Amino acid sequence: MLASKAGRTPMSTPGGVKSREENIFVTVRVRPLSQKEQASKDQVAWECMDDHTLAYMNSYKRSTTSYTYDRIFGPTCVTEMVYQEGAKDVALSALTGINATIFAYGQTNSGKTFTMKGITESTINDIYGYIQNTPERDFFIKMSAMEIYNETVTDLLNPESGPLRLWDDPEKGTIIEKLMEEKAKDSQHLRHLIGICEAQRQVSETSLNDASSRSHQIIRLIVESSPLESSGGIKSLIATLNFVDLAGSERTSQTNVYSRRLKEGCHINLSLLTLTTVIRKLSARKRSGHIPYRDSKLTRILQHSLGGNARTAIICTMSPVLSHAEQSRNTLAFANHAKEVTNSARVNMIVPEKQLVKHLKKEVARLEAELGTPERSSTSRSVALLREKEYRIHKMETEMEELKHQRDHALSELDELRKNVQQEHQVVKFPSFSRNLGDRTKTTVRRRKIFRQSSIAPISLIHEIRKLEQLQNRLGEEANRALQVLHKEVAFHRMGNQDAAETITKLLTGIKETRSINCLAADVEVKDSSTDHGGAADLKEEITRLNSHEYAIATLEEQLEHAQKCIDKLVMSLPNYDGASQSTSPSRKKKKRSPLALSNNIKTEEPCAHVPSSQQVELEPENKPPQNCELPPLASNETPTKDVDSGGVISSRDSTPGYHRPPTINVKKMQKMFENALEENIRSIRAYVTELKERVAKLQYQKQLLVCQVLELEANEASVNEDEEPIENPPPWDQVFDEKKKQIILLWHLCHISVIRRSRFYLLFKGGDPSEQIYIEVELRRLIWLEDHFAQLGNASPALLGDDPPISVYSSIRALKQEREALARRVNSRFTVAERENLYIKWEIPLDGKQRRVQLVNKLWMDPHNMQHVQESADIVARLVGFYEPGSRVSKEMFELNFAILPDKRKPSLLERSPISNLLHL
Numbered sequence: 001m002l003a004s005k006a007g008r009t010p011m012s013t014p015g016g017v018k019s020r021e022e023n024i025f026v027t028v029r030v031r032p033l034s035q036k037e038q039a040s041k042d043q044v045a046w047e048c049m050d051d052h053t054l055a056y057m058n059s060y061k062r063s064t065t066s067y068t069y070d071r072i073f074g075p076t077c078v079t080e081m082v083y084q085e086g087a088k089d090v091a092l093s094a095l096t097g098i099n100a101t102i103f104a105y106g107q108t109n110s111g112k113t114f115t116m117k118g119i120t121e122s123t124i125n126d127i128y129g130y131i132q133n134t135p136e137r138d139f140f141i142k143m144s145a146m147e148i149y150n151e152t153v154t155d156l157l158n159p160e161s162g163p164l165r166l167w168d169d170p171e172k173g174t175i176i177e178k179l180m181e182e183k184a185k186d187s188q189h190l191r192h193l194i195g196i197c198e199a200q201r202q203v204s205e206t207s208l209n210d211a212s213s214r215s216h217q218i219i220r221l222i223v224e225s226s227p228l229e230s231s232g233g234i235k236s237l238i239a240t241l242n243f244v245d246l247a248g249s250e251r252t253s254q255t256n257v258y259s260r261r262l263k264e265g266c267h268i269n270l271s272l273l274t275l276t277t278v279i280r281k282l283s284a285r286k287r288s289g290h291i292p293y294r295d296s297k298l299t300r301i302l303q304h305s306l307g308g309n310a311r312t313a314i315i316c317t318m319s320p321v322l323s324h325a326e327q328s329r330n331t332l333a334f335a336n337h338a339k340e341v342t343n344s345a346r347v348n349m350i351v352p353e354k355q356l357v358k359h360l361k362k363e364v365a366r367l368e369a370e371l372g373t374p375e376r377s378s379t380s381r382s383v384a385l386l387r388e389k390e391y392r393i394h395k396m397e398t399e400m401e402e403l404k405h406q407r408d409h410a411l412s413e414l415d416e417l418r419k420n421v422q423q424e425h426q427v428v429k430f431p432s433f434s435r436n437l438g439d440r441t442k443t444t445v446r447r448r449k450i451f452r453q454s455s456i457a458p459i460s461l462i463h464e465i466r467k468l469e470q471l472q473n474r475l476g477e478e479a480n481r482a483l484q485v486l487h488k489e490v491a492f493h494r495m496g497n498q499d500a501a502e503t504i505t506k507l508l509t510g511i512k513e514t515r516s517i518n519c520l521a522a523d524v525e526v527k528d529s530s531t532d533h534g535g536a537a538d539l540k541e542e543i544t545r546l547n548s549h550e551y552a553i554a555t556l557e558e559q560l561e562h563a564q565k566c567i568d569k570l571v572m573s574l575p576n577y578d579g580a581s582q583s584t585s586p587s588r589k590k591k592k593r594s595p596l597a598l599s600n601n602i603k604t605e606e607p608c609a610h611v612p613s614s615q616q617v618e619l620e621p622e623n624k625p626p627q628n629c630e631l632p633p634l635a636s637n638e639t640p641t642k643d644v645d646s647g648g649v650i651s652s653r654d655s656t657p658g659y660h661r662p663p664t665i666n667v668k669k670m671q672k673m674f675e676n677a678l679e680e681n682i683r684s685i686r687a688y689v690t691e692l693k694e695r696v697a698k699l700q701y702q703k704q705l706l707v708c709q710v711l712e713l714e715a716n717e718a719s720v721n722e723d724e725e726p727i728e729n730p731p732p733w734d735q736v737f738d739e740k741k742k743q744i745i746l747l748w749h750l751c752h753i754s755v756i757r758r759s760r761f762y763l764l765f766k767g768g769d770p771s772e773q774i775y776i777e778v779e780l781r782r783l784i785w786l787e788d789h790f791a792q793l794g795n796a797s798p799a800l801l802g803d804d805p806p807i808s809v810y811s812s813i814r815a816l817k818q819e820r821e822a823l824a825r826r827v828n829s830r831f832t833v834a835e836r837e838n839l840y841i842k843w844e845i846p847l848d849g850k851q852r853r854v855q856l857v858n859k860l861w862m863d864p865h866n867m868q869h870v871q872e873s874a875d876i877v878a879r880l881v882g883f884y885e886p887g888s889r890v891s892k893e894m895f896e897l898n899f900a901i902l903p904d905k906r907k908p909s910l911l912e913r914s915p916i917s918n919l920l921h922l
């Protein structure tokens with residue numbers, strides 16, 4: 001509901017726009033013959049002579065009486081023409097702040113509703129077209145609607161509010177208390193609201209009209225517009241536009257003689273009589289005399305439109321047939337009086353107080369500026385400029401603050417990201433397999449988080465794997481070089497047995513092969529890395545690949561093992577080998593200057609990166625080293641013999657005649673020195689090989705850890721997916737039932753479903769039995785469908801839907817209304833006087849109020865959120881319909897699921913009928 005017009009200063013043309021005096025614009029529309037009239041061969045009694053003259057034709061087809069009006073619309077004229085020429089000008093006055101009213105007056109079944117529907121539709125189109133073409137103003141449209149039925153005013157937008165009271169305001173005239181005003185969002189919304197009101201209207205079947213309007217309906221648009229602030233204007237315009245579809249004037253003989261219709265007819269005729277009297281008195285220009293506006297609610301409400309501040313157009317509708325000639329003459333008599341009535345319409349302006357104050361302040365400032373000296377005005381201009389600059393500076397400062405804030409935020413996010421990456425690296429390097437389960441869970445959660453945040457984890461793992469591979473290659477290379485040196489040493493000294501030399505050669509070949517395999521793998525790796533996006537899938541591939549050349553490390557290990565054995569053998573075969581040589585005596589230690597410069601820091605120094613050991617032989621001080629490191633090769637036939645005396649090895653050369661032995665060199669000593677060097681070398685190589693083995697083992701271990709980590713990562717990934725798609729146990733039926741029941745009750749309300757059906761369903765399905773599930777499900781789905789269907793229809797124009805759309809929200813409202821009426825009639829017979837009084841008290845219906853039964857029934861099932869209300873409503877409906885009576889037919893099967901027609905051929909009574917439910921097999 002919208003707020004009333006508070007905070008406005010009405011300025012109804014105070015010395016401004018003059019009020020305009022003009023007569024009510026009266027037109028007559030003669031409808032075509034109805035099918036019934038054609039069938040009964042009823043004679044046509046009226047002829048349109050021209051656009052302004054209508055003539056009554058006697059039985060000889062001669063014109064006897066003629067009537068003149070502003071415009072006559074013959075049977076062939078369409079409603080759009082009636083609108084264009086009979087209503088448009090008046091209706092659109094509302095856009096310029098002038099109140100306007102369009103009436104349809106005429107005998108029952110003469111076409112009033114038919115005409116007014118079209119007129120309303122066309123006016124809405126034009127209003128919204130105008131709004132679109134007037135961008136310099138802001139428009140605001142509200143709508144209210146009421147019907148006057150049996151002299152009771154009801155709000156058609158809120159029928160539950162009951163009868164509305166009228167009261168008089170000295171300024172505003174008659175005011176309808178609590179009448180709802182709904183803001184129209186757009187033309188579609190407005191049409192939708194009008195559609196709902198039309199559906200609410202009292203319509204009944206009479207002998208003349210299958211759907212006769214039994215009430216006067218007033219649809220009221222409040223059109224307000226104000227200039228855009230930028231335009232500098234301050235005056236808003238406001239006007240009401242009434243579309244009045246009167247109930248049909250009828251003779252008692254023409255209506256059914258049932259008491260209800262008779263009573264309606266009396267009220268209708270009474271209010272129409274007052275209207276006629278008011279018009280007649282107004283037309284007689286006896287304004288000084290009493291105009292009985294207050295004799296009927298209709299004339300009270302429309303007082304402004306009858307001789308007051310409004311432009312008014314009346315469209316008198318009539319049937320062309322002779323049998324209704326008398327009624328038609330009455331209509332024309334009314335039209336004659338109406339065309340004499342003069343209105344004085346004014347432009348209604350309002351000035352919102354806020355805007356007025358603002359405007360006045362501006363004016364004062366301007367005047368001050370004009371009065372002031374040029375200096376003063378220039379100073380004030382400078383001040384204004386200064387202020388503007390200050391404002392801009394302030395704005396820029398705020399923006400800068402905001403930017404700084406954004407930058408800080410971005411930086412902290414970056415930091416966070418970096419931290420995550422580092423953490424992930426640490427996790428990769430030092431996996432926590434030894435931790436307890438609690439710690440692991442924490443790590444998993446953290447890692448899962450990191451994994452979600454970025455894809456760096458798999459990338460870093462891949463890097464680790466590749467580093468390991470490089471290490472593996474380097475180990476291979478080092479082993480290779482070590483063995484080569486060994487080989488050379490052995491070859492050079494031609495020592496050791498043949499087997500050892502062969503073994504070393506084999507080892508070399510083996511290692512070379514291993515190296516070549518690793519190189520191949522490295523090639524593949526380079527290629528792979530070009531397409532590497534660091535995903536978990538790549539990681540898996542990586543591990544698979546690593547596992548596939550697992551044998552490379554194993555082979556290397558094996559070969560190193562083998563090499564060590566060979567070396568051991570060689571060492572054993574050394575002539576001066578004894579077990580004690582292994583010990584590190586101080587003398588040995590002193591002497592121990594490895595020809596390969598191998599030391600304990602072998603890890604970092606590559607033994608084979610130096611010059612051959614033979615070139616590094618350090619001679620004892622008394623023996624000068626040979627200039628040329630290359631020692632002369634031994635003759636093949638020379639076999640070393642042992643000098644038993646000296647206890648040393650004597651070269652065969654020593655014994656060879658003619659052999660020139662340098663005088664300064666002690667051969668024995670030399671030999672000894674070489675032996676020692678070899679021994680040292682071999683020992684060094686042995687130590688190195690041992691270390692290589694250790695490193696390979698470490699490598700293997702690290703690889704194992706990596707694989708485990710990958711597995712863990714995969715498991716986390718899987719559990720993340722599980723987290724995202726949790727498989728939940730279905731909730732218990734009681735809970736489901738409760739939720740669905742609430743949904744169903746709300747949808748019943750929204751779709752205006754029969755209250756009898758609601759009550760039956762509600763009382764039948766209590767939720768205890770899981771077999772009810774299917775009924776609940778089907779009901780819910782149908783209602784959801786219905787709601788959707790209504791929503792779609794809601795966007796369609798009522799004009800497009802036609803008079804009685806097959807299934808629409810309007811038809812269901814109408815059906816529900818009829819059902820409530822029928823139920824109301826049963827209240828007296830189904831409840832005792834005491835019970836009724838109790839009910840009225842409980843449902844807050846005044847005991848002395850009118851139509852208490854109707855009020856009671858109208859209150860049933862109106863609050864879908866209150867379960868107690870729902871239960872009590874269902875109980876009352878059950879009593880009214882007789883569900884609780886013995887032998888009453890209530891079974892679940894009546895909400896059948898198979899959509900088949902029930903075998904019961906019994907014609908349903910009104911209380912069991914509902915167009916929507918029938919259509920939907922509800």
Ligand SMILES: Nc1ncnc2c1ncn2[C@@H]1O[C@H](COP(=O)(O)OP(=O)(O)OP(=O)(O)O)[C@@H](O)[C@H]1O
Pocket residue numbers: 030031032034106107108109110111112113114115209211212213214246247248249317
């Ligand atoms: N100009 C017209 N062209 C075609 N059909 C018309 C025309 N005017 C009215 N009708 C038809 O005549 C019937 C009666 O019209 P309508 O209900 O509008 O009359 P009414 O004056 O509002 O009656 P009541 O006062 O009983 O409500 C309807 O079926 C309507 O479709």
